[in-house]
Amino acid sequence: MNRILLVVFLVILAVLPQLSSTPEFWITQLNYIGLATLVVLGLVLLTGVGGLTSFGQAAFVGIGAYTTAYLTTRMGWSPWFTLFAGLAITFLVSYILGAITLRLSGHYLPLGTIAWGLSLYYLFGNLEFLGQYDGIAGIQAINIFGLSLSGGRRMFYLIWIVVLLSMWATYNLLTSRPGRAIRALRSGGGMAESFGINMASYKVIIFVYAALLASISGWLYAHMQRAVSPSPFGLNYSIEYLFMAVVGGGSSVWGAIVGSALILTLKDQIQNVLPGLINTTANFELVVFGILMILVLQYARDGVWPILSSFWASLTKQDKVQRNRAAPPDAPPLPQRQRPQAGTLVLELDSARKEFGGLVAVNDISFKLKAGEIVGLIGPNGAGKSTTFNLITGVLPTTRGKITFLGQRLDKLPSREIAKLGVGRTFQHVQLLPTMTVLENVALGAHLRRNVGVVSATLHADRKAEAQLLNEAAIQLKRVGLGDYLYEQAGNLALGQQRILEIARALAADPILLLLDEPAAGLRYKEKQELAQVLSQLRSEGMSILLVEHDMDFVMSLTDHLVVMDFGTKLAEGTPDEIQKNPAVLEAYLGGIDDELDIDEQSSAAPVAVGGAA
Numbered sequence: 001m002n003r004i005l006l007v008v009f010l011v012i013l014a015v016l017p018q019l020s021s022t023p024e025f026w027i028t029q030l031n032y033i034g035l036a037t038l039v040v041l042g043l044v045l046l047t048g049v050g051g052l053t054s055f056g057q058a059a060f061v062g063i064g065a066y067t068t069a070y071l072t073t074r075m076g077w078s079p080w081f082t083l084f085a086g087l088a089i090t091f092l093v094s095y096i097l098g099a100i101t102l103r104l105s106g107h108y109l110p111l112g113t114i115a116w117g118l119s120l121y122y123l124f125g126n127l128e129f130l131g132q133y134d135g136i137a138g139i140q141a142i143n144i145f146g147l148s149l150s151g152g153r154r155m156f157y158l159i160w161i162v163v164l165l166s167m168w169a170t171y172n173l174l175t176s177r178p179g180r181a182i183r184a185l186r187s188g189g190g191m192a193e194s195f196g197i198n199m200a201s202y203k204v205i206i207f208v209y210a211a212l213l214a215s216i217s218g219w220l221y222a223h224m225q226r227a228v229s230p231s232p233f234g235l236n237y238s239i240e241y242l243f244m245a246v247v248g249g250g251s252s253v254w255g256a257i258v259g260s261a262l263i264l265t266l267k268d269q270i271q272n273v274l275p276g277l278i279n280t281t282a283n284f285e286l287v288v289f290g291i292l293m294i295l296v297l298q299y300a301r302d303g304v305w306p307i308l309s310s311f312w313a314s315l316t317k318q319d320k321v322q323r324n325r326a327a328p329p330d331a332p333p334l335p336q337r338q339r340p341q342a343g344t345l346v347l348e349l350d351s352a353r354k355e356f357g358g359l360v361a362v363n364d365i366s367f368k369l370k371a372g373e374i375v376g377l378i379g380p381n382g383a384g385k386s387t388t389f390n391l392i393t394g395v396l397p398t399t400r401g402k403i404t405f406l407g408q409r410l411d412k413l414p415s416r417e418i419a420k421l422g423v424g425r426t427f428q429h430v431q432l433l434p435t436m437t438v439l440e441n442v443a444l445g446a447h448l449r450r451n452v453g454v455v456s457a458t459l460h461a462d463r464k465a466e467a468q469l470l471n472e473a474a475i476q477l478k479r480v481g482l483g484d485y486l487y488e489q490a491g492n493l494a495l496g497q498q499r500i501l502e503i504a505r506a507l508a509a510d511p512i513l514l515l516l517d518e519p520a521a522g523l524r525y526k527e528k529q530e531l532a533q534v535l536s537q538l539r540s541e542g543m544s545i546l547l548v549e550h551d552m553d554f555v556m557s558l559t560d561h562l563v564v565m566d567f568g569t570k571l572a573e574g575t576p577d578e579i580q581k582n583p584a585v586l587e588a589y590l591g592g593i594d595d596e597l598d599i600d601e602q603s604s605a606a607p608v609a610v611g612g613a614a
């Protein structure tokens with residue numbers, strides 16, 4: 001957000017409780033907004049960014065509130081100790097619940113969260129030592145250096161300092177190495193795994209993080225209210241928090257405040273206005289909420305914050321400034337892998353096979369690739385080239401056969417482990433995160449090369465490592481010719497450029513073996529030439545490359561060795577010269593399926609392409 005807005009916001013927050021003309025009701029309302037913002041901030045991370053829907057957050061608020069209520073009233077503990085006790089219990093409970101429920105996919109996950117949300121709610125209501133449905137009263141006020149925070153005005157500052165710190169921490173997390181992985185959860189899970197990122201563990205991390213924020217909110221709530229009972233920790237409150245996240249704008253930390261403020265203010269107004277309008281005191285606000293929700297989902301699916309922020313950006317021309325930012329400053333280079341000597345056997349497929357039901361997509365394919373070689377894998381559409389890539393990179397399990405990489409079996413490893421060994425790839429169907437910048441997308445590729453944990457990321461203590469990662473990403477982007485687009489949103493690039501971005505991302509992983517699936521598709525002639533130059537430069541640096549490509553001129557001039565596939569079977573292999581004279585290959589390409597050979601309109605027609613390059 002713009003700095004001016006931020007300062008204005010902070011000044012208003014700081015001054016409001018000081019003015020005696022500020023109604024008490026405003027302060028109370030703002031306190032509730034702050035408490036809700038904490039919970040919603042967790043949902044921003046979990047649901048808005050991570051795509052994991054939870055209907056159980058209110059229960060974690062309850063854990064924080066009940067822990068401090070019980071320990072301060074019954075055990076005489078200080079609230080400052082019970083804060084940490086509450087966090088510890090929440091950590092444990094959310095870790096266990098997360099490890100179990102997050103395995104569920106699709107609508108089973110929200111159903112799972114409803115189940116444990118309800119269980120915890122009824123637990124609060126039924127446990128005798130927690131006061132059953134009466135709850136616990138007589139909770140002391142928090143004491144800071146002898147100052148008792150009794151009353152709304154005094155709690156106000158504590159609540160909002162915690163809120164602002166949590167927003168700062170969450171923002172830091174989202175713009176860090178772990179944050180990039182978290183932002184890939186929703187739509188790029190498979191892609192991220194193939195860069196060695198353990199996505200299942202990031203799911204648990206954001207789940208626990210959101211639960212901890214909710215627990216802190218509960219602790220503050222208990223000491224503001226000075227009493228707890230089960231009802232604010234039930235399912236309808238969880239649903240309300242989810243409303244706030246969605247209405248505010250799921251994926252931004254500022255959306256959390258906007259959503260909480262909007263919903264709570266609206267709820268209050270509805271309660272005031274509705275009885276006058278329809279002459280009833282019955283509880284109709286949920287009906288109005290339901291209707292509003294449908295309208296929001298229909299007309300502002302990304303919530304209110306993105307609308308506000310793009311309006312502000314258009315006023316201040318912020319977008320342009322973003323794009324013209326200077327490249328990240330130089331940082332010490334990341335450590336590099338030892339590359340095998342030229343000629344070493346890097347990759348070997350030995351009768352690799354993949355069946356999809358009755359279809360044999362890859363039919364006992366064998367070939368070898370040595371260090372410093374570019375091997376081309378060619379064949380008509382549907383020949384099994386991409387499937388072969390997916391077998392090598394562990395995206396698909398082999399039906400049988402052996403795949404070895406530098407003497408190590410790949411065919412039993414998950415894609416994450418294969419990436420760690422030094423296999424980088426691009427995808428035939430581009431897989432990037434369209435709303436992330438080009439630079440961040442490429443930095444995702446370098447994920448394994450520096451270790452930055454969640455704690456140091458949230459505390460902004462990761463900046464050296466972060467600078468190295470971004471610097472590496474910028475270097476790779478310049479190398480492939482995208483140096484002018486560092487801060488562009490990746491989704492705004494032309495399709496051909498997106499493919500090139502994927503190459504930069506794969507290079508950022510410092511691979512030994514690079515697998516490129518149709519990298520030149522959609523490129524113009526000149527761009528293809530530049531790409532060819534980059535690839536031969538990489539080869540001269542000792543990189544091993546396996547290349548799938550339809551443009552025959554491109555393939556013939558660049559590769560050292562070719563493997564031709566047709567209907568899943570290896571038709572021939574040899575040098576480009578040999579392949580162009582191979583009768584079986586000519587037969588396959590010229591005999592009926594020639595239109596398949598060259599899907600790229602800008603090159604010459606297929607039959608000419610094979611012969612023409614000779």
Ligand code: ADP
Binds near residue numbers: 359361379385
């Ligand atoms: P290529 O990359 O050479 O164009 P593919 O490897 O994508 O070919 O596909 C080879 C064959 O396997 C095709 O017939 C395709 O329809 C089939 N195929 C690929 N992926 C799957 C899948 N996940 N499930 C079922 N069939 C598949």
Ligand code: MG
Binds near residue numbers: 385386387428
């Ligand atoms: Mg393919």
